[in-house]
Amino acid sequence: SSLKDDLSTSPQLFAPLSPYDVDLPIQTTEDALFGSQFNQPKELPADFSSVDLSFLPDITQDNKEQNLSEDGCEMQKELDGSIPRNEESSIFMAESSLSYPDTTQASPEASGACPPLTPMTPMTPVTPTSESSGIVPQLQNIVSTVNLACRLDLKNIALHARNAEYNPKRFAAVIMRIREPRTTALIFSSGKMVCTGAKSEEQSRLAARKYARVVQKLGFPAKFLDFKIQNMVGSCDVRFPIRLEGLVLTHQQFSSYEPELFPGLIYRMVKPRIVLLIFVSGKVVLTGAKERSEIYEAFENIYPILKGFKKAS
Amino acid sequence: MAAGGRCPGCGSAALVEDSHYAQQQLVCAACGCVLAEGLLTTTYTEEEHLREVAYSQSTGQKEQLSRCLQRGIRRVQDLCKVLQLPRVFEETAVSYFQRALQHPSFHLVSLEKKELLGGCCVFVTCRQHNWPVTMGTICSLLYAKQELFASVYLSLQKELELSVPALSLADLVKTHLNSFRLLQQAADVPAPFVEDKEKVVARTMQMVELASETWLVTGRHPVPILTAAAFLSWQSLQPGTRLSCTLGRFCRMAGVDLPPPAHLRLKELLEILLRMASQLAWLRVFKLDKKTVVKHIGDLLQHRLFLLKNAFCQQDGEEQGAAALGEGSPGSSPAAAGVAEEKGHPSGGKRQREGGPRPLLPPCLIHPRKRLRTAAPSPSGSAITGHEPISDSELEQYLRGPEEIRAFSRAKAWP
Numbered sequence: 001s002s003l004k005d006d007l008s009t010s011p012q013l014f015a016p017l018s019p020y021d022v023d024l025p026i027q028t029t030e031d032a033l034f035g036s037q038f039n040q041p042k043e044l045p046a047d048f049s050s051v052d053l054s055f056l057p058d059i060t061q062d063n064k065e066q067n068l069s070e071d072g073c074e075m076q077k078e079l080d081g082s083i084p085r086n087e088e089s090s091i092f093m094a095e096s097s098l099s100y101p102d103t104t105q106a107s108p109e110a111s112g113a114c115p116p117l118t119p120m121t122p123m124t125p126v127t128p129t130s131e132s133s134g135i136v137p138q139l140q141n142i143v144s145t146v147n148l149a150c151r152l153d154l155k156n157i158a159l160h161a162r163n164a165e166y167n168p169k170r171f172a173a174v175i176m177r178i179r180e181p182r183t184t185a186l187i188f189s190s191g192k193m194v195c196t197g198a199k200s201e202e203q204s205r206l207a208a209r210k211y212a213r214v215v216q217k218l219g220f221p222a223k224f225l226d227f228k229i230q231n232m233v234g235s236c237d238v239r240f241p242i243r244l245e246g247l248v249l250t251h252q253q254f255s256s257y258e259p260e261l262f263p264g265l266i267y268r269m270v271k272p273r274i275v276l277l278i279f280v281s282g283k284v285v286l287t288g289a290k291e292r293s294e295i296y297e298a299f300e301n302i303y304p305i306l307k308g309f310k311k312a313s
Numbered sequence: 314m315a316a317g318g319r320c321p322g323c324g325s326a327a328l329v330e331d332s333h334y335a336q337q338q339l340v341c342a343a344c345g346c347v348l349a350e351g352l353l354t355t356t357y358t359e360e361e362h363l364r365e366v367a368y369s370q371s372t373g374q375k376e377q378l379s380r381c382l383q384r385g386i387r388r389v390q391d392l393c394k395v396l397q398l399p400r401v402f403e404e405t406a407v408s409y410f411q412r413a414l415q416h417p418s419f420h421l422v423s424l425e426k427k428e429l430l431g432g433c434c435v436f437v438t439c440r441q442h443n444w445p446v447t448m449g450t451i452c453s454l455l456y457a458k459q460e461l462f463a464s465v466y467l468s469l470q471k472e473l474e475l476s477v478p479a480l481s482l483a484d485l486v487k488t489h490l491n492s493f494r495l496l497q498q499a500a501d502v503p504a505p506f507v508e509d510k511e512k513v514v515a516r517t518m519q520m521v522e523l524a525s526e527t528w529l530v531t532g533r534h535p536v537p538i539l540t541a542a543a544f545l546s547w548q549s550l551q552p553g554t555r556l557s558c559t560l561g562r563f564c565r566m567a568g569v570d571l572p573p574p575a576h577l578r579l580k581e582l583l584e585i586l587l588r589m590a591s592q593l594a595w596l597r598v599f600k601l602d603k604k605t606v607v608k609h610i611g612d613l614l615q616h617r618l619f620l621l622k623n624a625f626c627q628q629d630g631e632e633q634g635a636a637a638l639g640e641g642s643p644g645s646s647p648a649a650a651g652v653a654e655e656k657g658h659p660s661g662g663k664r665q666r667e668g669g670p671r672p673l674l675p676p677c678l679i680h681p682r683k684r685l686r687t688a689a690p691s692p693s694g695s696a697i698t699g700h701e702p703i704s705d706s707e708l709e710q711y712l713r714g715p716e717e718i719r720a721f722s723r724a725k726a727w728p
Contacts, residue, residue, distance in 0.1 A: 159721060163711045178711065181697075205699030213703050214711050241675050244531050245479050252476040259480070260448045261463045263532035280532040280675045 133303040137234035137286055137295050141197060142204040144229045148191040148212055148222040157187065160218050176211060183207040187215065191222070194230075201229055201292070232289040236299060238282045240310045247278065247309055267302065274298035278306070322346040381427065385410055389431040395454060396446065402438045409434040409473065416472050429457050429465045436466065440477045445484035447536060482521050482535055489539045490514050494568040495547065502566055505554040508547055516546035519614045520582070526621060527585050528675040534574060540564065541578040549610035556604055581676060588671070589613050589620040625673035 154174045158166035165175040174187045183197040183204070193211060198204035208227060215222040244265045248257040257265040264285075267276040272294040277285040284302065289295045319326055320341035327342035339349040378386070389410050393403040410431055413419050419430060432455045439446045452462050470477060495502055496510040520542035524530050530538055544563050548555045560579060564571040583603040590596045590606050590613060599605065606613075613620060671679070713721070 159718060160713055161711055162713050162717075176711075180707075200697065202697040202699035206697055206701060206703075209699075210703055210708065214708055217705075217708055217712060241528060241531075241678060245525075248479045252478060256467070256470060256477070257479050258448075258463075258466075259530075259532055260534055260536075261467070280528065281677045 133238075133300060135236050135238065135299070135303070137236040137284075137299050139199055139232060139234045139292060139295070140285075141231075141233040142199070142201060142229060143194065143196045143231040144198075144201075144204045144208060144227060146193050146195065146208045146212065146227045147225040148187075148193055148215060148220070149225050150191050150221050150223070152187065152189050152191055152215065152220055154187070154189050157215065157218055161214060163214075176214070178207060178210055178214075181207045185211045187211070201232075204229065229290055231287065232292060232295060233285065233287040234289070234292075234295040234299075235283065235285045238284060238303065238306055240282050240306075241280055242278060242282055242306055243309050244278065244280055247305070251305070269298050269301060272297050276302055278302070282306075318348070320344060320346055320348065382411065382414055385414065385427060385431050388428065389435060392432060392435045392451075392454065396435070396439075396450075398435075398439065398444065402435070402442065402444070405441075406431075406434045406438040409437060409469075409475075412473060413469055418468060418472050426461070426465055429455060429462050430469065432457065432462065433466045433469045437469065437475055437477055440480065441475075443478065443481060443484060445481065445488045447480070447485065449536060480535060482525060482530060482538070483518055485535060486518050486521055486539060486542075487514055489536070490517065490543060492567075492569060493543065495563070495566055505551060506558070506566060508550055512550055513543065513546050516550065516610075516614065517543045519617070520546050520610075523585065523614065523617055523621075524578075524582060526617075527625070527673060529578065529581050529585070531675060532677075533578070534572070537572040537574040537578050540569065540572060540575040541582055544575075544579065545582060545607065545610060548607050552608040556607060586610065586613055588624040589617065592620050592623040621673075625671060 152174075154166055154168070157174050157176075158164045161174075161176065163177050166173075171186075172188065176185045176187055177183070178185075181198050181203040183195055185196075185208070186194040193208065195204055195208040195211065198207050205227060209224060212222045212224050244257050247265055247267075248255040251267070254269065255265055255267050264277040264279045267278055269276060273288060274286055274294055275288045276298060277287075284299065284306075286295045286298050289298070318328060320328060320343065323341060323344040323346070325341055325343035328348065329340055329342050331338055331340050333350070336350055338347050340347050386407050389406050390403055393406060413430055413434065414427070419427070422430075432451045436446065436448065436451050438444075448459065448462060448466070451457075452459050455462075469475070490496065490510065490513060493513075495506055496508060496513060517539070521530070521538065524538055524542060541560070544560050547563065548558070558566075560575060561571055564575075580603075583606065586606050587601060587603065590601050590609060593609075593612065593616065596609060596612075601609070
């Protein structure tokens with residue numbers, strides 16, 4: 001990509017290119033602080049009014065150190081994955097050797113040399129990526145919405161389309177289905193549409209476009225605005241039975257297990273914000289994701305926890 | 314105005330102090346004219362004789378709470394009294410209820426749901442103190458539909474972020490068996506069927522422990538397991554007379570409902586017991602079936618730890634594949650495995666022979682229900698980008714032709 005080229009050829013390696021805005025200016029600030037360190041070796045700069053910190057969203061020293069140590073995978077998500085990883089981390093590493101002699105003191109936010117604080121919210125423990133489960137959850141359902149941006153006459157649509165169902169007494173929308181990709185759409189008179197049943201994001205987009213085209217062919221000036229994936233559901237099998245009573249004991253603040261109501265355990269993971277349904281057979285359903293990486297991440301987080309219960313019986 | 318005055322109407326001196334309902338009045342005995350009313354007491358001694366006003370009434374504390382909240386709190390308190398819960402539970406439940414009603418998601422729900430909310434708060438309090446009570450009990454006390462109760466309970470748990478520990482089955486045994494009439498002398502219960510409660514409770518607890526060890530409890534509704542376990546325990550205490558009694562008759566005599574899954578739980582428990590019996594040396598000579606094994610439940614429960622280890626091969630970090638259950642294992646030598654397994658040495662080979670140890674797995678894995686699945690799309694095969702062109706011909710199939718439209722509108726199928 002063009003950004004890659006800029007990186008390697010441009011002499012202004014530290015000029016704020018847009019994806020790097022968040023990071024590179026930090027270097028200059030650190031330089032400034034570092035410089036000030038030299039001038040006042042004993043005194044920490046308590047007044048940061050001269051330094052322009054407006055670019056900093058909420059990157060604290062912790063995040064920076066995390067970014068350095070976790071191979072830039074945090075930044076990877078923010079940067080939309082357009083830059084190859086190793087290049088990114090090499091920039092960081094180069095910078096770290098120059099400007100971070102004493103990172104704890106050089107933090108613009110911390111006053112005094114306090115060690116990085118760990119967040120107090122209960123976090124599901126993160127596992128090191130080396131112990132990958134080898135199981136990939138399969139996507140089962142994608143729910144997306146799109147705005148056709150024109151008012152629709154639902155009775156008219158139901159009359160002219162073969163694959164449409166409309167029962168205004170039961171539900172105020174037309175239910176339309178297509179065969180390929182096998183999906184169902186709810187089309188409202190406001191022009192908003194919900195598309196469900198696809199097995200991938202691309203399939204969901206293609207299906208939504210087909211529905212929009214059908215509506216166009218029926219004579220409405222339908223557009224295709226604000227297509228958004230609202231929910232993704234995945235499932236997989238860890239292939240060993242799980243003691244749900246034990247899991248609810250050790251992870252009480254995340255779990256809800258009510259055999260009187262539902263045979264599975266409902267695990268509400270905090271990061272990423274995913275709900276998992278865990279069953280005694282070892283099958284796991286993951287839902288609530290807006291991106292498929294959240295599903296994969298959630299499963300990688302839960303797998304070592306579940307493995308811990310395999311031998312506990 | 315004192316008692317020594319004269320009536321202004323008739324001039325009589327016969328003034329009496331009477332109270333009109335609760336109000337003190339000075340009345341003339343001759344003409345009935347009221348001279349004074351609502352006298353404030355003037356001396357401390359006079360005040361002593363009156364009843365004190367309750368704090369909640371004088372400060373208007375009750376009036377600060379809305380009527381709905383007051384009614385709900387009263388309902389929560391009544392429920393706690395009916396269930397004979399400790400005083401602490403009542404306070405906790407009331408505080409949960411107040412917190413919940415203030416929450417926007419519960420503030421405007423229907424009255425029916427608000428009634429259930431009180432029951433949910435009591436239920437959560439009981440569970441947090443490990444006080445055994447089932448949702449079924451609360452629902453029957455509130456005359457509530459279980460699905461509605463379930464939805465209110467789950468949203469309560471989520472909104473107030475309450476962590477509710479799992480229900481302990483062992484605790485539930487005692488409270489559940491309390492309602493069994495067979496455990497007390499009753500007129501319509503034949504003498505050989507009456508049983509001592511303590512013995513039944515003790516044996517049922519062991520049976521329930523066995524069930525949870527062998528994966529019969531996880532994910533299942535607790536009450537049918539308790540019913541089946543209680544039935545087997547009761548039968549085994551006097552098998553001679555009781556073997557002929559069916560589960561249905563047992564429940565009728567005990568005065569409890571027979572939940573439909575109880576038959577399945579009974580079958581599963583008997584299967585486990587039969588496998589364990591195959592490992593007891595002095596029982597191997599008998600050809601036990603699901604009736605006769607009941608006679609030996611006492612022995613089986615006594616040695617259950619040893620028998621479980623030998624009757625079932627434990628999963629030692631091996632992956633259970635569906636293939637392993639039905640077919641012979643290709644890896645291990647079948648001959649050696651056949652003899653060695655009987656002695657209780659768990660090996661990798663899993664064979665489906667009569668009396669051979671089977672893996673200790675939940676029933677849903679032992680008898681997987683074969684579901685027809687559409688072939689999973691291979692990740693690289695369907696390289697859909699979402700931006701493909703859409704052909705008109707494909708969309709034509711979804712549009713009605715003019716004759717069709719005419720036919721439909723003639724049929725006046727539209728509202």
